[in-house]
Amino acid sequence: MEYYEQLAKADDAVDADQLSILRRAVQAQELLFEEYAQAIDYSLECIAEAGVEIDGPHFDESSGYPRLNYGFAAGSKASGGPDNPVPDECIRAHSFYVEMAYSSQPAIQEVLDSALDAKRPALQTCIEDAGIVVDGELPIREWLLEIVKSGESGRDCLNAQEITEF
Structure with a gap:
């Protein structure tokens, strides 16, 4: 702040x-x-x-x-x-x-992390279906960044889960 x-x-x-x-x-x-x-x-x-x-x-x-x-x-x-x-x-x-x-704000970031974690299973299914391999043990934001780096298919999975920020 x-x-x-x-x-x-x-x-x-x-x-x-x-x-x-x-x-x-x-x-x-x-x-x-x-x-x-x-x-x-x-x-x-x-x-x-x-x-x-x-x-x-x-x-x-x-x-x-x-x-x-x-x-x-x-x-x-x-x-x-x-x-x-x-x-x-x-x-x-x-x-x-x-x-x-x-x-x-820390409280907002905690809520955002929880919301992102809740979308992890569906996103994992999407990236697997797209043939994208990302270490599922990574913290949520690092994991999402790796998905973004994977290319258009990864970004499509993020969009499908309505992930617009992290």
Whole structure:
């Protein structure tokens, strides 16, 4: 938590509300879902005020903990950069560090590990059917990384189990 607060303090683009949420989280050693959602709401309001179409936020517990997914209409220039920097600027100002701190909390990571472990048997079946061999004794995140490294079939198995983060 302290790490993200320090990064946010050093970033001149971060607004006072995001810093306040992080400060309170450091003091409490916990970042509440409601505070996380509030920061995302601020980002999405900023994006919408710039005239950019928003998709979400959508409540999601597929990783074992509550989180919000969102998107926005965006394109890219030939150089690869965004055609409209406003959404990224809004997120950076209002929720970027809060989002990182929220998902990095030890309690969230424990819940995520449990949710991933619960998907291990079905994922093991999928990778075996695809002819992928990975040491099943590895800790869950190392095991998943090896599946990702195995190629497209491994990534297809992760997608089939709706594993979007680890």
